[in-house]
Amino acid sequence: MEPLLLFPDPPPPELAQALDLGGYPWKAANDELAAQRAEPDEGWAGAIVCADKDPDGAFTLCRALRKRDAPLEPLLLLVSGTQLGDLELRDELFDDFCLAPFHPRELEARLKHLFHRSGRGSRPELVEYGELMLNLETYQAAIEGKPLDLTYMEYELLKFLASHPGKVFTRETLLSRVWGYEYYGGARTVDVHIRRLRAKLGEQHANLIQTVRSVGYRFGQSRWGT
Amino acid sequence: MEPLLLFPDPPPPELAQALDLGGYPWKAANDELAAQRAEPDEGWAGAIVCADKDPDGAFTLCRALRKRDAPLEPLLLLVSGTQLGDLELRDELFDDFCLAPFHPRELEARLKHLFHRSGRGSRPELVEYGELMLNLETYQAAIEGKPLDLTYMEYELLKFLASHPGKVFTRETLLSRVWGYEYYGGARTVDVHIRRLRAKLGEQHANLIQTVRSVGYRFGQSRWGT
DNA sequence: CCCAAATGTGAACGGAGTGTGAAGGGCACG
DNA sequence: CGTGCCCTTCACACTCCGTTCACATTTGGG
Numbered sequence: 001m002e003p004l005l006l007f008p009d010p011p012p013p014e015l016a017q018a019l020d021l022g023g024y025p026w027k028a029a030n031d032e033l034a035a036q037r038a039e040p041d042e043g044w045a046g047a048i049v050c051a052d053k054d055p056d057g058a059f060t061l062c063r064a065l066r067k068r069d070a071p072l073e074p075l076l077l078l079v080s081g082t083q084l085g086d087l088e089l090r091d092e093l094f095d096d097f098c099l100a101p102f103h104p105r106e107l108e109a110r111l112k113h114l115f116h117r118s119g120r121g122s123r124p125e126l127v128e129y130g131e132l133m134l135n136l137e138t139y140q141a142a143i144e145g146k147p148l149d150l151t152y153m154e155y156e157l158l159k160f161l162a163s164h165p166g167k168v169f170t171r172e173t174l175l176s177r178v179w180g181y182e183y184y185g186g187a188r189t190v191d192v193h194i195r196r197l198r199a200k201l202g203e204q205h206a207n208l209i210q211t212v213r214s215v216g217y218r219f220g221q222s223r224w225g226t
Numbered sequence: 227m228e229p230l231l232l233f234p235d236p237p238p239p240e241l242a243q244a245l246d247l248g249g250y251p252w253k254a255a256n257d258e259l260a261a262q263r264a265e266p267d268e269g270w271a272g273a274i275v276c277a278d279k280d281p282d283g284a285f286t287l288c289r290a291l292r293k294r295d296a297p298l299e300p301l302l303l304l305v306s307g308t309q310l311g312d313l314e315l316r317d318e319l320f321d322d323f324c325l326a327p328f329h330p331r332e333l334e335a336r337l338k339h340l341f342h343r344s345g346r347g348s349r350p351e352l353v354e355y356g357e358l359m360l361n362l363e364t365y366q367a368a369i370e371g372k373p374l375d376l377t378y379m380e381y382e383l384l385k386f387l388a389s390h391p392g393k394v395f396t397r398e399t400l401l402s403r404v405w406g407y408e409y410y411g412g413a414r415t416v417d418v419h420i421r422r423l424r425a426k427l428g429e430q431h432a433n434l435i436q437t438v439r440s441v442g443y444r445f446g447q448s449r450w451g452t
Numbered sequence: 453c454c455c456a457a458a459t460g461t462g463a464a465c466g467g468a469g470t471g472t473g474a475a476g477g478g479c480a481c482g
Numbered sequence: 483c484g485t486g487c488c489c490t491t492c493a494c495a496c497t498c499c500g501t502t503c504a505c506a507t508t509t510g511g512g
Binding site for chain 3: 414418421440
Protein backbone atom coordinates (compact mmCIF):
# COMPACT_ATOMS: atom_id res chain seq x y z
CA MET A 1 0.00 0.00 0.00
CA GLU A 2 1.19 3.51 -0.77
CA PRO A 3 2.06 5.60 2.24
CA LEU A 4 -0.03 8.35 3.76
CA LEU A 5 1.29 11.89 3.90
CA LEU A 6 1.29 13.34 7.40
CA PHE A 7 1.57 16.90 8.65
CA PRO A 8 3.40 18.18 10.62
CA ASP A 9 6.84 16.59 10.79
CA PRO A 10 7.24 15.00 13.23
CA PRO A 11 3.58 14.06 13.57
CA PRO A 12 1.87 13.78 16.96
CA PRO A 13 2.97 10.53 18.61
CA GLU A 14 -0.56 9.26 19.10
CA LEU A 15 -1.27 9.68 15.39
CA ALA A 16 1.86 7.85 14.32
CA GLN A 17 1.17 5.11 16.82
CA ALA A 18 -2.42 4.64 15.68
CA LEU A 19 -1.35 4.36 12.05
CA ASP A 20 1.44 1.95 12.88
CA LEU A 21 -0.95 -0.23 14.82
CA GLY A 22 -3.41 -0.17 11.94
CA GLY A 23 -0.71 -1.16 9.49
CA TYR A 24 -0.79 2.08 7.50
CA PRO A 25 2.59 3.17 6.14
CA TRP A 26 3.23 6.91 6.32
CA LYS A 27 5.76 9.70 5.82
CA ALA A 28 5.66 13.14 7.33
CA ALA A 29 6.40 16.54 5.79
CA ASN A 30 6.17 20.13 6.95
CA ASP A 31 5.31 21.79 3.67
CA GLU A 32 4.51 21.18 0.05
CA LEU A 33 8.16 21.13 -0.97
CA ALA A 34 9.09 18.50 1.57
CA ALA A 35 6.02 16.52 0.54
CA GLN A 36 7.18 16.51 -3.06
CA ARG A 37 10.64 15.32 -2.09
CA ALA A 38 9.29 12.54 0.12
CA GLU A 39 6.65 11.42 -2.37
CA PRO A 40 7.19 7.87 -3.59
CA ASP A 41 6.87 6.95 -7.25
CA GLU A 42 3.48 5.39 -6.65
CA GLY A 43 2.22 8.62 -5.15
CA TRP A 44 0.41 9.16 -1.89
CA ALA A 45 -2.52 7.08 -0.77
CA GLY A 46 -3.92 10.15 0.93
CA ALA A 47 -3.04 12.69 3.55
CA ILE A 48 -3.75 13.38 7.19
CA VAL A 49 -3.20 16.97 8.22
CA CYS A 50 -3.19 18.10 11.85
CA ALA A 51 -4.50 21.62 12.07
CA ASP A 52 -4.59 22.07 15.83
CA LYS A 53 -1.05 23.25 16.44
CA ASP A 54 -0.23 25.17 13.28
CA PRO A 55 -3.49 25.97 11.50
CA ASP A 56 -1.95 28.32 8.97
CA GLY A 57 0.68 25.86 7.88
CA ALA A 58 -1.90 23.09 7.78
CA PHE A 59 -4.38 24.92 5.57
CA THR A 60 -1.61 26.22 3.35
CA LEU A 61 -0.49 22.65 2.77
CA CYS A 62 -4.06 21.50 2.10
CA ARG A 63 -4.46 24.24 -0.46
CA ALA A 64 -1.21 23.26 -2.15
CA LEU A 65 -2.16 19.60 -2.25
CA ARG A 66 -5.53 20.41 -3.76
CA LYS A 67 -4.03 22.74 -6.34
CA ARG A 68 -2.02 19.97 -7.96
CA ASP A 69 -2.94 18.73 -11.40
CA ALA A 70 -4.10 15.56 -9.70
CA PRO A 71 -5.41 16.79 -6.36
CA LEU A 72 -4.40 14.61 -3.45
CA GLU A 73 -7.29 12.53 -2.16
CA PRO A 74 -8.56 11.62 0.23
CA LEU A 75 -7.55 14.31 2.66
CA LEU A 76 -8.40 13.91 6.33
CA LEU A 77 -8.15 16.86 8.65
CA LEU A 78 -7.39 16.62 12.35
CA VAL A 79 -8.71 19.59 14.30
CA SER A 80 -9.45 20.58 17.85
CA GLY A 81 -12.96 21.37 18.98
CA THR A 82 -12.36 25.10 18.98
CA GLN A 83 -11.56 25.08 15.26
CA LEU A 84 -14.88 23.69 14.08
CA GLY A 85 -16.08 27.13 13.10
CA ASP A 86 -13.09 27.65 10.81
CA LEU A 87 -14.02 24.71 8.63
CA GLU A 88 -17.06 26.18 6.98
CA LEU A 89 -15.15 28.42 4.60
CA ARG A 90 -12.64 25.72 3.78
CA ASP A 91 -14.99 22.94 2.78
CA GLU A 92 -13.17 22.32 -0.47
CA LEU A 93 -9.86 21.74 1.25
CA PHE A 94 -10.63 18.37 2.84
CA ASP A 95 -12.81 15.29 2.48
CA ASP A 96 -13.39 14.45 6.12
CA PHE A 97 -12.28 15.63 9.53
CA CYS A 98 -11.73 14.11 12.93
CA LEU A 99 -11.79 15.81 16.30
CA ALA A 100 -8.64 15.71 18.41
CA PRO A 101 -8.05 14.04 20.75
CA PHE A 102 -9.27 11.17 18.63
CA HIS A 103 -10.05 7.57 19.34
CA PRO A 104 -7.78 5.28 17.28
CA ARG A 105 -10.72 3.24 16.14
CA GLU A 106 -12.59 6.30 14.95
CA LEU A 107 -9.56 7.36 12.94
CA GLU A 108 -9.32 3.93 11.38
CA ALA A 109 -13.03 3.82 10.61
CA ARG A 110 -12.80 7.19 8.89
CA LEU A 111 -9.80 6.13 6.87
CA LYS A 112 -11.53 2.97 5.70
CA HIS A 113 -14.64 4.88 4.79
CA LEU A 114 -12.62 7.45 2.87
CA PHE A 115 -10.73 4.81 0.92
CA HIS A 116 -13.97 3.06 0.18
CA ARG A 117 -15.52 6.20 -1.18
CA SER A 118 -12.57 7.38 -3.23
CA GLY A 119 -11.99 3.89 -4.53
CA ARG A 120 -15.45 3.75 -6.00
CA GLY A 121 -14.99 7.21 -7.35
CA SER A 122 -18.06 8.47 -5.59
CA ARG A 123 -16.38 11.85 -5.34
CA PRO A 124 -17.22 13.61 -8.56
CA GLU A 125 -14.24 14.42 -10.74
CA LEU A 126 -16.60 16.30 -12.98
CA VAL A 127 -18.20 19.66 -12.56
CA GLU A 128 -21.34 19.95 -14.60
CA TYR A 129 -23.90 22.61 -15.14
CA GLY A 130 -26.38 22.24 -17.94
CA GLU A 131 -24.48 21.87 -21.18
CA LEU A 132 -21.21 22.82 -19.55
CA MET A 133 -18.85 20.14 -18.36
CA LEU A 134 -15.46 20.44 -16.68
CA ASN A 135 -13.24 17.41 -16.35
CA LEU A 136 -11.06 18.07 -13.35
CA GLU A 137 -8.73 15.19 -14.12
CA THR A 138 -7.89 16.05 -17.70
CA TYR A 139 -8.24 19.81 -17.24
CA GLN A 140 -10.62 20.00 -20.15
CA ALA A 141 -13.83 21.90 -20.56
CA ALA A 142 -16.65 21.42 -23.01
CA ILE A 143 -20.02 22.89 -23.76
CA GLU A 144 -22.65 21.13 -25.83
CA GLY A 145 -20.03 18.43 -26.30
CA LYS A 146 -17.73 20.86 -28.07
CA PRO A 147 -14.39 21.36 -26.31
CA LEU A 148 -13.46 24.76 -25.01
CA ASP A 149 -9.89 25.94 -25.34
CA LEU A 150 -9.39 27.65 -22.00
CA THR A 151 -6.22 29.01 -20.49
CA TYR A 152 -5.22 28.06 -16.95
CA MET A 153 -6.75 31.06 -15.23
CA GLU A 154 -9.88 30.90 -17.33
CA TYR A 155 -10.31 27.27 -16.39
CA GLU A 156 -9.74 27.89 -12.69
CA LEU A 157 -12.15 30.80 -12.66
CA LEU A 158 -14.85 28.89 -14.52
CA LYS A 159 -14.34 25.88 -12.30
CA PHE A 160 -14.82 27.94 -9.18
CA LEU A 161 -17.86 29.74 -10.48
CA ALA A 162 -19.49 26.59 -11.81
CA SER A 163 -18.86 24.87 -8.50
CA HIS A 164 -21.03 27.45 -6.77
CA PRO A 165 -23.89 28.08 -9.18
CA GLY A 166 -26.15 30.97 -8.35
CA LYS A 167 -23.92 32.48 -5.74
CA VAL A 168 -22.61 35.99 -6.22
CA PHE A 169 -18.93 36.69 -5.65
CA THR A 170 -17.24 40.04 -5.39
CA ARG A 171 -14.11 40.61 -7.41
CA GLU A 172 -12.10 40.59 -4.21
CA THR A 173 -13.51 37.22 -3.21
CA LEU A 174 -12.73 35.77 -6.61
CA LEU A 175 -9.19 37.12 -6.46
CA SER A 176 -8.60 35.55 -3.07
CA ARG A 177 -10.24 32.20 -3.78
CA VAL A 178 -9.21 31.66 -7.40
CA TRP A 179 -5.96 33.56 -7.67
CA GLY A 180 -4.89 32.88 -4.09
CA TYR A 181 -5.18 34.42 -0.67
CA GLU A 182 -1.94 36.32 -0.96
CA TYR A 183 -2.67 37.76 -4.38
CA TYR A 184 -2.47 41.50 -4.69
CA GLY A 185 -3.49 43.06 -7.93
CA GLY A 186 -6.14 45.10 -9.60
CA ALA A 187 -9.70 43.90 -9.38
CA ARG A 188 -10.26 44.70 -13.03
CA THR A 189 -8.24 41.63 -13.90
CA VAL A 190 -11.33 39.65 -13.03
CA ASP A 191 -13.39 41.60 -15.53
CA VAL A 192 -11.06 40.77 -18.34
CA HIS A 193 -11.11 37.07 -17.57
CA ILE A 194 -14.88 37.13 -17.31
CA ARG A 195 -15.04 38.75 -20.69
CA ARG A 196 -12.83 36.14 -22.33
CA LEU A 197 -14.80 33.37 -20.67
CA ARG A 198 -18.03 34.81 -22.03
CA ALA A 199 -16.49 35.06 -25.46
CA LYS A 200 -15.32 31.46 -25.43
CA LEU A 201 -18.61 30.21 -24.05
CA GLY A 202 -20.18 31.60 -27.20
CA GLU A 203 -22.94 34.08 -27.65
CA GLN A 204 -25.55 31.50 -26.77
CA HIS A 205 -24.06 30.71 -23.37
CA ALA A 206 -22.40 33.99 -22.49
CA ASN A 207 -25.27 34.74 -20.12
CA LEU A 208 -24.19 31.83 -17.93
CA ILE A 209 -22.04 34.45 -16.24
CA GLN A 210 -24.12 37.35 -15.08
CA THR A 211 -22.99 40.72 -13.84
CA VAL A 212 -24.52 41.88 -10.57
CA ARG A 213 -23.90 45.55 -10.68
CA SER A 214 -21.93 47.01 -7.76
CA VAL A 215 -21.51 43.54 -6.32
CA GLY A 216 -19.73 41.11 -8.62
CA TYR A 217 -20.48 38.12 -10.80
CA ARG A 218 -22.80 35.15 -10.64
CA PHE A 219 -22.75 31.88 -12.54
CA GLY A 220 -25.93 30.20 -13.68
CA GLN A 221 -29.34 30.58 -12.22
CA SER A 222 -30.28 31.01 -8.64
CA ARG A 223 -31.30 28.05 -6.56
CA TRP A 224 -34.06 29.00 -4.18
CA GLY A 225 -34.38 25.72 -2.40
CA THR A 226 -31.29 23.80 -1.53
CA MET B 227 -34.94 24.36 3.57
CA GLU B 228 -36.33 20.86 3.26
CA PRO B 229 -36.44 18.91 6.49
CA LEU B 230 -34.03 16.23 7.58
CA LEU B 231 -35.26 12.71 8.17
CA LEU B 232 -34.45 11.44 11.65
CA PHE B 233 -34.40 7.95 13.09
CA PRO B 234 -35.72 6.76 15.48
CA ASP B 235 -39.05 8.37 16.37
CA PRO B 236 -38.88 10.07 18.79
CA PRO B 237 -35.24 11.01 18.22
CA PRO B 238 -32.80 11.46 21.08
CA PRO B 239 -33.52 14.80 22.79
CA GLU B 240 -29.96 16.06 22.41
CA LEU B 241 -30.12 15.47 18.65
CA ALA B 242 -33.44 17.25 18.26
CA GLN B 243 -32.20 20.12 20.37
CA ALA B 244 -28.98 20.50 18.41
CA LEU B 245 -30.87 20.61 15.11
CA ASP B 246 -33.42 23.07 16.45
CA LEU B 247 -30.66 25.36 17.67
CA GLY B 248 -28.92 25.14 14.32
CA GLY B 249 -32.12 26.04 12.50
CA TYR B 250 -32.47 22.71 10.70
CA PRO B 251 -36.06 21.53 10.27
CA TRP B 252 -36.62 17.82 10.76
CA LYS B 253 -39.19 15.02 10.98
CA ALA B 254 -38.71 11.65 12.58
CA ALA B 255 -39.76 8.20 11.41
CA ASN B 256 -39.24 4.68 12.65
CA ASP B 257 -39.13 2.85 9.33
CA GLU B 258 -39.19 3.31 5.58
CA LEU B 259 -42.98 3.31 5.41
CA ALA B 260 -43.32 6.05 8.01
CA ALA B 261 -40.57 7.97 6.22
CA GLN B 262 -42.51 7.84 2.97
CA ARG B 263 -45.66 9.08 4.65
CA ALA B 264 -43.88 11.93 6.37
CA GLU B 265 -41.90 12.97 3.31
CA PRO B 266 -42.73 16.47 2.09
CA ASP B 267 -43.28 17.25 -1.58
CA GLU B 268 -39.83 18.81 -1.86
CA GLY B 269 -38.23 15.63 -0.56
CA TRP B 270 -35.74 15.22 2.23
CA ALA B 271 -32.64 17.34 2.56
CA GLY B 272 -30.86 14.30 4.02
CA ALA B 273 -31.10 11.89 6.89
CA ILE B 274 -29.58 11.38 10.30
CA VAL B 275 -29.84 7.84 11.58
CA CYS B 276 -29.02 6.90 15.17
CA ALA B 277 -27.65 3.39 15.22
CA ASP B 278 -26.70 3.13 18.87
CA LYS B 279 -30.00 1.95 20.36
CA ASP B 280 -31.50 -0.11 17.55
CA PRO B 281 -28.71 -0.99 15.11
CA ASP B 282 -30.77 -3.46 13.10
CA GLY B 283 -33.61 -1.08 12.55
CA ALA B 284 -31.16 1.69 11.72
CA PHE B 285 -29.22 -0.21 9.08
CA THR B 286 -32.42 -1.62 7.62
CA LEU B 287 -33.68 1.92 7.15
CA CYS B 288 -30.37 3.04 5.63
CA ARG B 289 -30.52 0.20 3.16
CA ALA B 290 -34.08 1.07 2.20
CA LEU B 291 -33.25 4.74 1.73
CA ARG B 292 -30.30 3.88 -0.47
CA LYS B 293 -32.31 1.43 -2.57
CA ARG B 294 -34.63 4.13 -3.80
CA ASP B 295 -34.53 5.20 -7.39
CA ALA B 296 -33.12 8.49 -6.15
CA PRO B 297 -30.98 7.42 -3.19
CA LEU B 298 -31.30 9.69 -0.21
CA GLU B 299 -28.21 11.81 0.32
CA PRO B 300 -26.47 12.81 2.35
CA LEU B 301 -26.91 10.26 5.07
CA LEU B 302 -25.24 10.81 8.43
CA LEU B 303 -24.94 7.97 10.87
CA LEU B 304 -24.81 8.39 14.63
CA VAL B 305 -23.07 5.53 16.35
CA SER B 306 -21.54 4.72 19.69
CA GLY B 307 -17.87 3.98 20.02
CA THR B 308 -18.39 0.25 20.34
CA GLN B 309 -20.01 0.05 16.93
CA LEU B 310 -17.09 1.37 14.93
CA GLY B 311 -16.11 -2.11 13.86
CA ASP B 312 -19.55 -2.73 12.38
CA LEU B 313 -19.18 0.10 9.92
CA GLU B 314 -16.57 -1.46 7.71
CA LEU B 315 -18.95 -3.76 5.90
CA ARG B 316 -21.60 -1.10 5.55
CA ASP B 317 -19.57 1.63 3.88
CA GLU B 318 -22.07 2.10 1.11
CA LEU B 319 -24.94 2.75 3.52
CA PHE B 320 -23.85 6.17 4.74
CA ASP B 321 -21.83 9.22 3.73
CA ASP B 322 -20.44 10.21 7.09
CA PHE B 323 -20.73 9.22 10.71
CA CYS B 324 -20.50 10.91 14.06
CA LEU B 325 -19.65 9.38 17.39
CA ALA B 326 -22.21 9.56 20.19
CA PRO B 327 -22.24 11.35 22.52
CA PHE B 328 -21.58 14.09 20.03
CA HIS B 329 -20.71 17.74 20.35
CA PRO B 330 -23.39 19.93 18.78
CA ARG B 331 -20.78 21.92 16.89
CA GLU B 332 -19.23 18.79 15.44
CA LEU B 333 -22.64 17.67 14.24
CA GLU B 334 -23.27 21.01 12.61
CA ALA B 335 -19.83 21.07 11.01
CA ARG B 336 -20.41 17.60 9.56
CA LEU B 337 -23.81 18.58 8.21
CA LYS B 338 -22.41 21.66 6.54
CA HIS B 339 -19.57 19.70 5.02
CA LEU B 340 -21.93 17.03 3.76
CA PHE B 341 -24.22 19.57 2.14
CA HIS B 342 -21.23 21.24 0.58
CA ARG B 343 -19.97 17.98 -0.87
CA SER B 344 -23.30 16.85 -2.20
CA GLY B 345 -23.32 20.01 -4.28
CA ARG B 346 -26.13 21.71 -2.44
CA GLY B 347 -23.75 24.07 -0.74
CA SER B 348 -24.63 25.27 2.69
CA ARG B 349 -28.20 26.34 3.04
CA PRO B 350 -28.71 29.79 1.66
CA GLU B 351 -29.28 32.69 3.95
CA LEU B 352 -32.74 33.96 3.30
CA VAL B 353 -34.81 36.89 4.40
CA GLU B 354 -38.47 36.02 4.14
CA TYR B 355 -41.69 37.84 4.81
CA GLY B 356 -44.89 36.31 3.54
CA GLU B 357 -44.60 35.90 -0.21
CA LEU B 358 -41.43 37.93 -0.35
CA MET B 359 -38.09 36.21 -0.34
CA LEU B 360 -34.57 37.61 -0.52
CA ASN B 361 -31.65 35.33 -1.19
CA LEU B 362 -28.62 37.02 0.32
CA GLU B 363 -26.14 34.77 -1.47
CA THR B 364 -27.41 35.17 -4.97
CA TYR B 365 -28.55 38.75 -4.54
CA GLN B 366 -31.93 37.89 -5.94
CA ALA B 367 -35.39 38.75 -4.76
CA ALA B 368 -38.73 37.18 -5.55
CA ILE B 369 -42.35 37.60 -4.62
CA GLU B 370 -44.92 34.88 -5.14
CA GLY B 371 -42.11 32.92 -6.70
CA LYS B 372 -41.66 35.51 -9.43
CA PRO B 373 -38.21 37.10 -9.49
CA LEU B 374 -37.90 40.82 -8.91
CA ASP B 375 -35.38 42.79 -10.94
CA LEU B 376 -33.99 45.11 -8.28
CA THR B 377 -31.05 47.47 -8.50
CA TYR B 378 -28.34 47.40 -5.88
CA MET B 379 -29.76 50.17 -3.69
CA GLU B 380 -33.30 48.89 -4.04
CA TYR B 381 -32.15 45.47 -2.93
CA GLU B 382 -30.21 46.82 0.04
CA LEU B 383 -33.10 48.99 1.15
CA LEU B 384 -35.65 46.19 0.84
CA LYS B 385 -33.31 43.82 2.63
CA PHE B 386 -32.97 46.19 5.54
CA LEU B 387 -36.68 46.90 5.78
CA ALA B 388 -37.69 43.25 5.46
CA SER B 389 -35.17 42.33 8.14
CA HIS B 390 -37.04 44.52 10.60
CA PRO B 391 -40.72 44.00 9.83
CA GLY B 392 -43.17 46.29 11.57
CA LYS B 393 -40.55 48.75 12.70
CA VAL B 394 -40.69 52.36 11.56
CA PHE B 395 -37.53 54.06 10.34
CA THR B 396 -36.98 57.73 9.69
CA ARG B 397 -35.39 58.73 6.42
CA GLU B 398 -32.28 59.77 8.30
CA THR B 399 -32.02 56.37 9.93
CA LEU B 400 -32.43 54.61 6.61
CA LEU B 401 -29.79 56.83 5.04
CA SER B 402 -27.31 56.08 7.77
CA ARG B 403 -27.98 52.33 7.99
CA VAL B 404 -28.54 51.47 4.34
CA TRP B 405 -26.49 54.07 2.55
CA GLY B 406 -23.81 54.34 5.23
CA TYR B 407 -23.08 56.39 8.29
CA GLU B 408 -20.98 58.94 6.45
CA TYR B 409 -23.54 59.50 3.75
CA TYR B 410 -24.64 63.05 3.22
CA GLY B 411 -27.44 63.69 0.80
CA GLY B 412 -31.04 64.70 0.56
CA ALA B 413 -33.57 62.70 2.50
CA ARG B 414 -35.90 62.68 -0.47
CA THR B 415 -33.67 60.13 -2.09
CA VAL B 416 -35.29 57.59 0.21
CA ASP B 417 -38.73 58.50 -1.06
CA VAL B 418 -37.74 57.83 -4.63
CA HIS B 419 -36.34 54.43 -3.81
CA ILE B 420 -39.41 53.56 -1.78
CA ARG B 421 -41.56 54.51 -4.74
CA ARG B 422 -39.59 52.31 -7.14
CA LEU B 423 -39.71 49.45 -4.70
CA ARG B 424 -43.48 49.74 -4.40
CA ALA B 425 -43.77 49.80 -8.17
CA LYS B 426 -41.67 46.68 -8.58
CA LEU B 427 -43.47 44.87 -5.79
CA GLY B 428 -46.62 45.28 -7.84
CA GLU B 429 -49.92 46.88 -7.00
CA GLN B 430 -50.92 43.89 -4.92
CA HIS B 431 -47.92 44.10 -2.61
CA ALA B 432 -47.14 47.79 -2.72
CA ASN B 433 -48.70 48.19 0.71
CA LEU B 434 -45.94 46.05 2.20
CA ILE B 435 -44.15 49.37 2.58
CA GLN B 436 -46.30 51.84 4.48
CA THR B 437 -45.83 55.54 4.92
CA VAL B 438 -45.98 56.81 8.49
CA ARG B 439 -46.66 60.45 8.03
CA SER B 440 -44.09 62.84 9.50
CA VAL B 441 -42.06 59.88 10.74
CA GLY B 442 -40.83 57.60 7.98
CA TYR B 443 -41.55 54.19 6.51
CA ARG B 444 -42.51 50.78 7.84
CA PHE B 445 -42.32 47.34 6.23
CA GLY B 446 -45.03 44.78 6.83
CA GLN B 447 -47.70 44.81 9.43
CA SER B 448 -47.61 47.02 12.47
CA ARG B 449 -46.76 45.36 15.72
CA TRP B 450 -49.98 46.68 17.21
CA GLY B 451 -52.23 44.59 15.05
CA THR B 452 -53.77 45.56 11.76
C1' DC C 453 -62.87 75.11 3.59
C1' DC C 454 -58.07 76.77 3.41
C1' DC C 455 -53.38 76.42 4.01
C1' DA C 456 -49.06 74.51 4.92
C1' DA C 457 -46.40 70.66 5.48
C1' DA C 458 -45.49 66.13 3.93
C1' DT C 459 -45.37 62.88 0.45
C1' DG C 460 -46.02 61.05 -4.42
C1' DT C 461 -44.61 61.54 -9.29
C1' DG C 462 -42.19 62.21 -13.62
C1' DA C 463 -38.13 63.51 -15.77
C1' DA C 464 -33.33 64.80 -16.38
C1' DC C 465 -28.49 64.99 -15.13
C1' DG C 466 -24.13 63.07 -13.99
C1' DG C 467 -21.08 59.86 -12.16
C1' DA C 468 -19.82 55.33 -10.79
C1' DG C 469 -19.35 50.79 -12.56
C1' DT C 470 -18.58 47.84 -16.33
C1' DG C 471 -17.47 46.48 -21.24
C1' DT C 472 -13.88 46.75 -24.70
C1' DG C 473 -9.62 47.05 -27.39
C1' DA C 474 -4.86 47.06 -27.12
C1' DA C 475 -0.29 47.09 -25.37
C1' DG C 476 3.26 45.69 -21.87
C1' DG C 477 5.83 42.09 -19.76
C1' DG C 478 6.80 37.75 -17.29
C1' DC C 479 7.50 32.95 -18.01
C1' DA C 480 8.03 28.51 -20.17
C1' DC C 481 9.72 26.38 -24.16
C1' DG C 482 12.65 25.33 -28.03
C1' DC D 483 18.69 34.00 -26.88
C1' DG D 484 14.56 34.41 -29.46
C1' DT D 485 9.59 33.29 -29.54
C1' DG D 486 4.94 32.70 -28.39
C1' DC D 487 1.48 32.49 -24.92
C1' DC D 488 -1.32 34.71 -21.62
C1' DC D 489 -1.75 37.22 -17.42
C1' DT D 490 -2.06 41.85 -16.21
C1' DT D 491 -2.76 46.66 -16.77
C1' DC D 492 -4.38 50.85 -18.83
C1' DA D 493 -7.27 54.16 -21.40
C1' DC D 494 -11.45 54.96 -23.27
C1' DA D 495 -16.54 54.25 -24.35
C1' DC D 496 -20.86 53.30 -22.79
C1' DT D 497 -24.67 51.88 -19.94
C1' DC D 498 -27.06 52.09 -15.86
C1' DC D 499 -28.95 53.99 -11.84
C1' DG D 500 -28.49 56.97 -7.86
C1' DT D 501 -29.56 61.57 -7.07
C1' DT D 502 -31.81 65.78 -7.56
C1' DC D 503 -35.34 68.98 -8.81
C1' DA D 504 -39.88 70.86 -10.06
C1' DC D 505 -44.41 70.05 -9.73
C1' DA D 506 -48.69 67.43 -8.38
C1' DT D 507 -51.26 65.32 -4.81
C1' DT D 508 -52.49 64.06 -0.22
C1' DT D 509 -52.90 64.75 4.66
C1' DG D 510 -54.23 66.94 8.81
C1' DG D 511 -55.00 70.98 11.65
C1' DG D 512 -57.34 75.33 12.38
